[in-house]
Amino acid sequence: MRKIKVSIAGLGVVGGGLLSLLVEDRRFTRQGVDFGIAGVSARTRHRDRAVSIDAYPWFDDPVALATHDDTDIFVELIGGSDGPAKAAVTAALEAGKPVVTADKALIAEHGPMLAALAEKKGVALKFEAAVAGGTPVIHGIRDGVAACTVSSVNGILNGTCNYILSTMAETGASFESVLLDAQREGFAEADPSFDIDGVDAAHKLAILATLAFDAEIAMADISIRGIRHIQLADVEAAKHQNLAIKLLAEAVLQDGALGLRVTPALIPERNAFAETRGSQNVVTVDAEPLGRLAFSGPGAGAGATASAVAADLCDLARGGAASPVYATAAEQLRRLPSLSTADMENSYFIRLSLKDEPGAMATVADALAAERISIESLRQPPSHDSTAPVVIVTHPCRAAAAEAVANTIAAQPFVAEPPSVLPIIIP
Ligand SMILES: NC(=O)c1ccc[n+]([C@@H]2O[C@H](COP(=O)([O-])OP(=O)(O)OC[C@H]3O[C@@H](n4cnc5c(N)ncnc54)[C@H](OP(=O)(O)O)[C@@H]3O)[C@@H](O)[C@H]2O)c1
Structure with a gap:
């Protein structure tokens, strides 16, 4: 049986869920792994938690926990793109310790930099739980x-x-x-x-x-x-x-x-x-x-998210490849030119609330025509007050054109409230 000592910083929803999972020892023994807890860290030592932490070494400082000799794998479940989460993950990787995190803010903001560090040190950085919680979308992609x-x-x-x-x-x-x-x-x-x-x-x-x-x-x-x-x-x-x-x-x-x-x-x-x-x-x-x-x-919740963190731990225990962190080595990641979202084409839903004034609809039609937007449907739902609601669905047009129409209409005196303009997307 392989003994692996895991250190956990952050004992909230996900950290608590992970401790329960590891302590319950579900399939790990069958998989030939014995996960032990090297230490835990959170903001406050003494507070009511779903799982008792009395049996585990306590660390006030997550960086000290991350770099401790007993830590085989460091798990960061504090959250936030910077602060203690970034400091502890960086310190762990610098010290050659594999890291598992659920921290999407950290990976979104600093993922490539941390991946480059992990790859330089030859250790793993895994973050299955950071997107879609318990659903293995990171692994899938x-x-x-x-x-x-x-x-x-x-x-x-x-x-x-x-x-x-x-x-x-x-x-x-x-x-x-x-x-x-x-x-x-x-x-x-x-x-x-x-x-x-x-x-x-x-x-x-x-x-x-x-x-x-x-x-x-x-x-x-x-x-x-x-x-x-x-x-x-x-x-x-x-x-x-x-x-x-x-x-x-x-x-x-x-x-x-x-x-x-x-x-x-x-x-x-x-x-x-x-x-x-x-x-x-x-x-x-x-x-x-x-x-x-x-x-x-499931995209959130203690059990679902902890199960994705634990799946990363199992992968490491089975000797899953440390590198690259993404599908491509961090230094090979590309900077692609941006496709402006203003140029993306969709049909648009435009909901207007108009004061009941003559000529209002003609002005709306002119604003659409000026942007060369044609109407697929126009509906006037029943009104509950003195305003006249109008819902227009357009044929596909550029986002920028739909926004321009909204701005033109919003500036008219007959408009009771700013128009709602939303794309209709069939993903
Ligand atoms: N909740 C979800 O369903 C979910 C789903 C996917 C991903 N995530 C991600 O998982 C991570 C953890 O989320 P969570 O929901 O478990 O958060 P949470 O319940 O707020 O727990 C955060 C934990 O971090 C500890 N902490 C805060 N500041 C600290 C500091 N300066 N030093 C040491 N520990 C500190 C807190 O300590 P105390 O307990 O003493 O306050 C707490 O134990 C986040 O990155 C989040 O985005 C969460």
């Missing part, structure tokens, strides 16, 4: 698609947004009230901005795109729009057209240029992306000569 040319990656990657949007559609409650309930029930953070402003999904998209396209991605390369501005009227108008609003993460390679965006999008209701609920994640990869690959599974 890094290894399963290694021989293919990827043209696009799409994903629903943020459980909080998924929960809010599907609950709005199902209950008819407003964004604000669903968010408050989600916070009370622990589905959303006290500060939900990373989730609802699309940053968390963008971190995950950056990691997937690096793997899929052998490309170094800067967060600034990603066009990020969250769901904060989505109103119940948008969700209901979409539903009326058999569409569901989802926060979609999309990476597309077109003529050698890479387009990266996170955006609320309208998706046909019967599509697997539209049917994804709560913390469930879905990722598809289109690759030649493979075709379309789809992953679906």
Whole structure:
């Protein structure tokens, strides 16, 4: 039996889940591995935790734990792109210790730099849990698609947004009230901005795109729009057209240029992306000569995420290759030219709320014509007040043209509230 001593920094949702898993010793003995705990670290030593840590050596400083002689593998479950997480992971790699982390912010912001360090030191850096929680999408893309040319990656990657949007559609409650309930029930953070402003999904998209396209991605390369501005009227108008609003993460390679965006999008209701609920994640990869690959599974939660961390530990225990960290060596990662998201073409859903004034619709039609956008359908839902709601679905046009129309209409005196403009995407 191989004895491997694991050190765990961060004992929250995922760290606690991992400790339970390792202590329960599920299949590890059958796989010939005996995982022991070399030490643990968190912010506060004495507090109620799901699993007792009394039996394990305690470290106030995660860096000291990461570099300790007893540490065979260092597991970072603190979170955050910088601070103690980055310091401890860097120190572990410098000291020649393999690292497993679930930290998407760290890998999205510093993955290539850390991968270069890991490869220089000849040790592994693994992060299966960083994207789609328990669903093995990192392994699937890094290894399963290694021989293919990827043209696009799409994903629903943020459980909080998924929960809010599907609950709005199902209950008819407003964004604000669903968010408050989600916070009370622990589905959303006290500060939900990373989730609802699309940053968390963008971190995950950056990691997937690096793997899929052998490309170094800067967060600034990603066009990020969250769901904060989505109103119940948008969700209901979409539903009326058999569409569901989802926060979609999309990476597309077109003529050698890479387009990266996170955006609320309208998706046909019967599509697997539209049917994804709560913390469930879905990722598809289109690759030649493979075709379309789809992953679906739990994207968060103690058990699911810990199981992905533990799967990385098992891989290391079985002697899984340390290098390269991505499908390509860190120094071979490319900087691809950007495909401007303004040039991406989709049909658009434009929801207007107009004051009942003569000539308003003619001005709207002129604004669309000026951008050479033709209308696929126009609907006037019943009004509940003095304003006239109008929902327009356009034929495919550039994102920049749809935005220009929205700006023109928003500046008109007959507009009761700023227009909602959302792409209709069939991922
Ligand atoms: N939760 C999920 O479902 C999920 C899914 C996928 C990926 N992840 C990722 O997994 C990582 C951990 O997430 P989580 O949900 O487990 O977070 P969490 O519940 O907030 O736990 C964070 C842990 O880090 C510790 N910590 C905070 N600051 C520290 C410091 N300066 N030094 C040492 N320890 C410190 C905390 O200590 P105390 O316990 O003493 O406060 C806590 O134990 C994050 O990178 C997250 O993005 C989470």
